Structure formats: structure tokens, C-alpha cells
Amino acid sequence: MRILLVEDEVDLAKALISALERHDILVDHVTTLEMALEAVESGVHSIAVLDRKLPDGDSLTIIPRIRKIQTGLPIIVLSALGAPEQRIEGLETGADDYLAKPFVVDELVARIRALMRRPAMIADMAVTVGQLTFNLGDGSAMAGGEPLTLTRREVLALEVLVKRAGRTVARSVLEEAVYGFDDEIASNTLDAHISRLRRKIAPGQVEIHSIRGIGYLLKATA
Amino acid sequence: MRILLVEDEVDLAKALISALERHDILVDHVTTLEMALEAVESGVHSIAVLDRKLPDGDSLTIIPRIRKIQTGLPIIVLSALGAPEQRIEGLETGADDYLAKPFVVDELVARIRALMRRPAMIADMAVTVGQLTFNLGDGSAMAGGEPLTLTRREVLALEVLVKRAGRTVARSVLEEAVYGFDDEIASNTLDAHISRLRRKIAPGQVEIHSIRGIGYLLKATA
DNA sequence: TGAGCCATATTGCCGCAACATTACGGAAAG
DNA sequence: CTTTCCGTAATGTTGCGGCAATATGGCTCA
Numbered sequence A, B: 001m002r003i004l005l006v007e008d009e010v011d012l013a014k015a016l017i018s019a020l021e022r023h024d025i026l027v028d029h030v031t032t033l034e035m036a037l038e039a040v041e042s043g044v045h046s047i048a049v050l051d052r053k054l055p056d057g058d059s060l061t062i063i064p065r066i067r068k069i070q071t072g073l074p075i076i077v078l079s080a081l082g083a084p085e086q087r088i089e090g091l092e093t094g095a096d097d098y099l100a101k102p103f104v105v106d107e108l109v110a111r112i113r114a115l116m117r118r119p120a121m122i123a124d125m126a127v128t129v130g131q132l133t134f135n136l137g138d139g140s141a142m143a144g145g146e147p148l149t150l151t152r153r154e155v156l157a158l159e160v161l162v163k164r165a166g167r168t169v170a171r172s173v174l175e176e177a178v179y180g181f182d183d184e185i186a187s188n189t190l191d192a193h194i195s196r197l198r199r200k201i202a203p204g205q206v207e208i209h210s211i212r213g214i215g216y217l218l219k220a221t222a
Numbered sequence C: 001t002g003a004g005c006c007a008t009a010t011t012g013c014c015g016c017a018a019c020a021t022t023a024c025g026g027a028a029a030g
Numbered sequence D: 001c002t003t004t005c006c007g008t009a010a011t012g013t014t015g016c017g018g019c020a021a022t023a024t025g026g027c028t029c030a
Helices: A010-022 A033-041 A059-069 A084-092 A105-122 A152-163 A171-178 A189-201 B010-022 B033-041 B059-069 B084-092 B105-117 B152-163 B171-178 B189-201
Strands: A002-006 A026-030 A047-051 A075-079 A097-100 A126-129 A132-135 A141-143 A168-170 A206-211 A215-220 B002-006 B026-030 B047-051 B075-079 B097-100 B126-129 B132-135 B141-143 B206-211 B215-220
Touching: A002 A010, A002 A033, A010 A026, A010 A105, A026 A033, A033 A047, A033 A059, A047 A059, A047 A105, A059 A075, A075 A105, A105 B033, A126 A215, A132 A152, A141 A189, A152 A171, A152 A189, A152 A215, A168 A171, A171 A189, A171 A215, A189 A206, B002 B010, B002 B033, B010 B026, B010 B105, B026 B033, B033 B047, B033 B059, B047 B059, B047 B105, B059 B075, B075 B105, B126 B215, B132 B152, B141 B189, B152 B171, B152 B189, B152 B215, B171 B189, B171 B215, B189 B206
Parallel strands: A002 A026, A002 A047, A047 A075, A075 A097, B002 B026, B002 B047, B047 B075, B075 B097
Antiparallel strands: A126 A132, A132 A141, A168 A215, A206 A215, B126 B132, B132 B141, B206 B215
16 A cells, blocks of 8 residues: 655654554655656555645645546545535545544544545456456456465556556656655666566466566557 | 444443443444444444434434445444434434433343344354354354354454455454554564464364465465 | 677575564453 | 463564576667
8 A cells, every 4th residue: 555645744744654654554755736746647656645735836726637647546635724615625626535634643544544445345446458457456466367476566566567558667667666756776676576577477468578778568468 | 242332422431331341342432423434444343333413413314324334234323312203213214223311221232232133134144264164143163063262352353354255354454353443552462363363273274374564364275 | 790788687595574383471250 | 269361572484575696688889
């Protein structure tokens, strides 16, 4: 589970991050709307948590743009404006939940959990490419009818590749998906993961091509 | 036996909790409708006891939503409004029992017991995985024809694993199931319980696999 | 066309964190 | 007082995943 936190108050952000990580939720933290849009582009987050008031504007204004980039991304808005009218305004703009400050950190965790469970309850959405099926709900995968045993990093990488199957995924995007934004990565660790992934999914009619100088591309073999 | 109590009057809640726990009933206590819905999502409760009047509304309004999340969950509504008309209104909305305040605590215990005994859909249903049979009604279990002697915590953990047999159960979900929502848990207590559970159910054709970094998975051996 | 370079592939190694198991002791129940 | 349960910690075990050494293959430029 990987979420995007958009919050300009440093202290609050730190508190949230430590609380969320204690619940095994990976957090990427940015402080402006602009950075938020870039982060959403990467397509690696399961939920976005937006502070409403940010240095470069009201976060409600970018919700439609976020939706355009990634349809169905659950969005939670945090705000000092807790009056019911504003609450409704937030929800109508497309947020999935609206949390008024001050709030108890554990409540945010609970809401995130609730939103995470939601899609799983409606339908376990799965994406199939060739003989490879990837379940976005729980990160499980099957190839040729056989379930695959994937490690955590492998799941993160495959998730992104599958979501953009048929299109090239930049190496930097994959690195961001598998590691945090912050974590610097030395050596060719990503290559190693791709290599292992290839071996595991190879039996199917799916291949991970490398696009020299750019990144990787997952597609069904012709 | 694990129930959800939704009650905003602290004193009454405390009294109920101590009475229920004396009867070996584990209680999770929340104070608002919103929190109640989140708690129901976890799917670990056998009965919900709702105070009708709560800070964020009339609890009757969320009964349909509870039913949508967990069909067949028995619901008892507590209320100061004891007139017959309102009583009927409560039952029509989907509550299974309607208790007027003031009431004797023992009566609530008796009603809970009654609802558990009820030949209800879920209450007496048993789930079998491999050679392991788990009775959701009373928490008893058998393996290979022999009844198992499980402790309270073991029952709570196994119940969740059995309900989601074949799918990975996050460590955090298990912790919520075995302990309360509030209780923080240090050290590796959950691991210890899993270990003891494994030993007890091992004779069967069922295994509890650990999914590194995620949680546990119960499934029949191939 | 061939040499050389650089991006990517593959594989083994090994540290370390997650998990397993067991023993112990306190606490509560009977 | 005895027994059972369960939280804790000590110790053992496993396997993920980062790193690097080596191999391979494609691109460029003479």
C-alpha cells in the first residue's frame, strides 16, 4: 500500500508519516499542488490525501485533473474548514472523504483503511495481459492458470507495468514505484528485479521488453 | 464471541462492557455512527449493539448500510424511545431486537445470547477448509474428526483466517481481530499465537503460510 | 564492417530484517 | 493453591533484496 500525502505543514506531515508507516503504509510526501500532479502521473499510489489549503491554491481545484490522470483514485481532503457546507462542497468536487482539522491521526488511518477495503468489496479488479493476470486488489498474480509467488518489490514493479501494459514505462517511474521518491537507489537493483520477474512470468505469453535508454514495456507476445 | 457496542454515554458503556466481559464476550466500543461503520467493515463482530441516539444521528439510518457491508449481522438497538410505535419502526428498519432504556444489563446479555443461538444464517454456519472445520457460531473447531482445544485469542485469529481462507490476511487485520482496535500491541505476541495455532491444527491438511511483509494465509495443503 | 563502448542481463553472495519457536513469569480464574 | 492463558524476550531460522562481477547485445563511429 502506497499513498500520496500533499501537505505543506511540516510538523503535521511528519506526524502523519510516522503514524502511517507504523501501519505499514508507504507514504510519498509533497508540499504543493504542482508536485502532487506530477506524483499522480506516476500512477503508483492507491490513495491521495490532500490538505485543502496549499501554498499554490485550493486543492479542490485540482481534483478533476487528478481524476483525469487516474480515474478512480480515492481522494481524502484534509481541511481546517469543517463547516458542513464546505464538507459537501468537497465531496461534490469528487473527494471520497473529507476530514476536518483538528483530527485524531488514528482516524485518518481508519479512513484510509476503509477506502482501501472499498474497491476490494465492490469487485476485485484484475488486469489481464496475455496469459498473465494481475489482481489490483491484493497484488496477487497468475500466469497460465498457476498462481505466482511474488515478493514485495516484484509486486510493486509488476503492478505499474501491468497498469500501463503496451506502453513504455520509464525507468525512473519504475524506480519511484518500487522505492520511494526519496530513497536513492544505487547500482542495478531494479534490473535485477526485472530479471527475476521475467523468469517468473516467462511461461506465459507475456514479455517484458527493455527499451534501451528509456525503460521497460510489458506486452503480450504476438 | 466479539461484539460491537456503539454508545456515546460513557458511564453506560463502561457498565455494559464490564458486564459483558464477565460473560466472556469481547467488546469493541465506539461512540459514533461513522466509527461504527468502519468497525463493521472489519467483519470481526458477531453482533452489533447500537444506541439509537448518537452524536452524529439516529442509528436506524445506518442499519441498511451495515447490512450492505455484512449481510445477516444481528443488530440490537438500545433506545430511550420505548413506545411501541418506535419499537416497530426500529424492527422494520432491520434491527433484530429493540431494547428500551432503562433496562437491566442482564437482559441485554440474555438477548445477545438469544440472537447467537438463533438458527440464523451466519450464526451456526461452519466453514471447512481441508480437514479443519470451524464453527462460526460458538468458535469451536475440529481437525481430522478430533475437537480442538483452542484458547480465546486462538479462536479469534483462526476465525478471521478461516473466513478469508485462501486469501492473504494482513498482519494488521489479524491484530485488530485478536486485540481491540485501541490496544496497542508490542513485541511478537501475534506470531506466538500463530505458532501455537499451527501446532494445534497441523495434524490436518491445512497450513498457515506466512507472507513475508504482509501477513498470513490459511489454505488446504495441495 | 569491425572495434569499442555502454546499456542491459544474469547470477551468486551475503547482510539483515522478518518470522518461528520455545521458555519463562505474571496474572487471573477456579 | 493450582492451573491456564498469554505477553514478553531470547534464540534460531529463513529468505528478501541490495550489490557487484561477469556476460551479452545493440549502437556508434571510424
